[in-house]
Structure formats: structure tokens, C-alpha cells
Amino acid sequence: MVSLDKAVVARLQRFHHHFEILVDPDGAITLAERLRKGEAVPDAEITKLCAVDNVFTHWTEGKKASREDLLKGFETDEFVRVARRILAEGEVQLTAEQRKKLGEAKHKKLLETILRNAWNPQTKTPHPRDRIERALEEAKFKVDPLRRVDEQVEEAMKKLRPLLPIAFDVVKVAVRVPMEYTGHASGAVRSMGELKSEEWQPDGSLIVVLEMPAGMQTEVYDRLNAMTHGKVTVKLLGK
Numbered sequence: 001m002v003s004l005d006k007a008v009v010a011r012l013q014r015f016h017h018h019f020e021i022l023v024d025p026d027g028a029i030t031l032a033e034r035l036r037k038g039e040a041v042p043d044a045e046i047t048k049l050c051a052v053d054n055v056f057t058h059w060t061e062g063k064k065a066s067r068e069d070l071l072k073g074f075e076t077d078e079f080v081r082v083a084r085r086i087l088a089e090g091e092v093q094l095t096a097e098q099r100k101k102l103g104e105a106k107h108k109k110l111l112e113t114i115l116r117n118a119w120n121p122q123t124k125t126p127h128p129r130d131r132i133e134r135a136l137e138e139a140k141f142k143v144d145p146l147r148r149v150d151e152q153v154e155e156a157m158k159k160l161r162p163l164l165p166i167a168f169d170v171v172k173v174a175v176r177v178p179m180e181y182t183g184h185a186s187g188a189v190r191s192m193g194e195l196k197s198e199e200w201q202p203d204g205s206l207i208v209v210l211e212m213p214a215g216m217q218t219e220v221y222d223r224l225n226a227m228t229h230g231k232v233t234v235k236l237l238g239k
Contacts, residue, residue: 007051008098009059010083012090014073019090020059021083022051028092029102033148035088043080046087053079055086091146103145110149110156111136114166118157119214121167124236126215135163169214172196175224176233179204185227192220209237 007022010032027049034041047053055065070077074085094102111132119126139159143152160166173193177185186206190198193210200206212220217236224232
């Protein structure tokens with residue numbers, strides 16, 4: 001269990017009562033997201049996240065929920081089952097510093113998701129990181145630290161589209177690996193995207209066709225060049 005001095009309140013209102021538990025702020029948001037996605041979370045994980053195995057109606061006043069209130073609100077007085085419902089359906093009361101830290105982490109994850117999957121459909125090239133960062137700032141888009149990143153990506157894309165040409169896409173690329181590098185590079189090349197085809201050439205070189213998120217092109221090309229000392233040949237085939 002998390003120590004009491006580090007815990008924060010997770011709260012849910014049921015039938016005009018506030019039900020509160022004390023939880024680890026670092027793990028509560030992630031676990032709540034997993035529960036909301038329908039993931040099976042073991043009871044032990046929920047118990048470990050809590051500072052005490054009590055449900056309160058007003059934690060600051062030390063008022064515990066009665067068995068009658070728990071049965072009316074949750075049809076059970078078993079702590080772990082009640083805690084599961086509060087985490088899945090309620091909200092976690094973070095401090096300003098905790099919200100800031102979590103918001104920064106989710107902003108970084110949202111940015112990485114956009115960079116990995118999006119490109120400029122006009123130039124057929126990925127957008128640089130700083131361009132996306134500036135556009136998000138110009139659009140005044142703020143990540144909600146208490147919501148899943150995947151729920152907010154499309155909202156961010158809607159804000160970005162009026163400011164720059166951007167779209168989520170997948171592309172196919174043909175990669176030719178020279179014979180002298182196929183021994184150590186062929187396995188790595190195949191793992192850089194979804195392998196669509198491969199063909200060994202008479203000169204011992206290998207040609208593979210990969211499908212990947214459009215934004216990954218620059219990263220993949222850099223890795224290929226590093227592995228083959230710039231002797232790889234890459235051709236964009238389109239979608």
C-alpha cells in the first residue's frame with residue numbers, strides 16, 4: 001500500500017453521497033484508464049494502490065462510509081470491489097504539481113503519437129517535431145491530464161488541420177539492402193514495418209516492401225542509412 005502522506009483522494013458520487021478512497025497519485029490515473037478500457041485488473045493491484053482499506057464519505061473529517069451506505073451505493077461492502085468502481089467511474093483529486101507533471105507526460109505521449117502517424121500529404125514527408133509543437137501552441141491545445149491520450153489525439157488533429165497540412169496515413173516503401181549488409185541488416189529491416197513482400201535479387205541484394213505509419217519514414221530511413229553506411233536504397237510507393 002502507498003503511504004498515507006503521499007496519497008490523494010479518488011471520489012465518486014452515488015445516491016447523493018460522496019465515496020472517497022485514498023490512492024497512490026502516480027498509479028491511480030493509469031489504473032483508472034485501464035479499468036475504463038475494460039482491462040481485467042487483479043484485486044491485488046487495486047489493493048496495492050490504496051493507502052488504507054477504508055471507504056470514506058468525507059476523508060478530511062475522518063468520516064467512514066457506513067455498511068448501509070456502501071450496500072446502497074455499490075450493492076457490496078467489500079472494499080476492493082468498491083474501490084474498483086470508484087477508480088473506474090470517479091475522479092482522482094490530484095494536486096496542482098501532480099496535474100502539471102501528469103499533463104507534461106501526456107503531452108509528450110500525444111506529440112509522439114502525432115509524429116509517428118502523421119505527415120504532410122502535400123509534400124509526402126513527415127512534419128518536424130518543432131513544427132508540430134509550435135502549431136499545438138498556436139492552436140492553444142492543452143492536454144487534459146485526467147483523460148486518455150488516445151481520446152485527445154483526434155481533438156489535437158482538428159486543431160492542427162487549419163494551421164498546417166497534416167493527415168494520419170500509412171505508406172508503403174520499397175527498401176533495397178545491398179548484398180554486403182543483408183547478413184546483419186535483413187532481420188532489422190523486416191521489423192521496421194509490416195512486411196508486405198521480400199525478394200532476393202541475383203546480385204545477392206534484398207528488396208523488401210514495408211508498410212508503416214507515415215510519420216515514421218524519417219526515423220526508418222535514418223536507421224537504414226546507419227546500418228548500411230548510406231548504401232541502402234529506399235523508394236516511397238505511396239499508400
